Amino acid sequence: MADLPTPPLAPRDLEGDAPDAPLALLSSVKEFAAAHGGATATVEYEGKRGARVVLVGSDGASADAYADATDVARHACRTAGVDVINTWEQELFAEIRTQAAIW
Numbered sequence: 001m002a003d004l005p006t007p008p009l010a011p012r013d014l015e016g017d018a019p020d021a022p023l024a025l026l027s028s029v030k031e032f033a034a035a036h037g038g039a040t041a042t043v044e045y046e047g048k049r050g051a052r053v054v055l056v057g058s059d060g061a062s063a064d065a066y067a068d069a070t071d072v073a074r075h076a077c078r079t080a081g082v083d084v085i086n087t088w089e090q091e092l093f094a095e096i097r098t099q100a101a102i103w
Contacts, residue, residue, distance in 0.1 A: 029080035
């Protein structure tokens with residue numbers, strides 16, 4: 001999986017209740033989804049590091065991105081038009097195309 005970049009902050013949404021999402025994270029998630037025919041994400045709490053966003057493209061490609069917090073990660077995905085699931089479902093895991101080097 002590839003790590004995607006993070007920082008500068010995007011302005012808050014009009015409702016003002018969502019956290020700021022880094023522009024680099026937003027654009028990375030959008031670009032990944034566009035390049036892979038759409039995407040689904042799962043957000044994992046990573047302690048002091050913040051949150052890990054695992055993106056799985058419709059073609060089976062996958063990538064990681066990081067945010068300061070899980071709510072920031074979820075907001076970035078939602079803003080980018082990527083569905084976030086709460087757990088690693090068997091169907092999502094089965095979509096990931098792994099490389100021989102992993103096994």
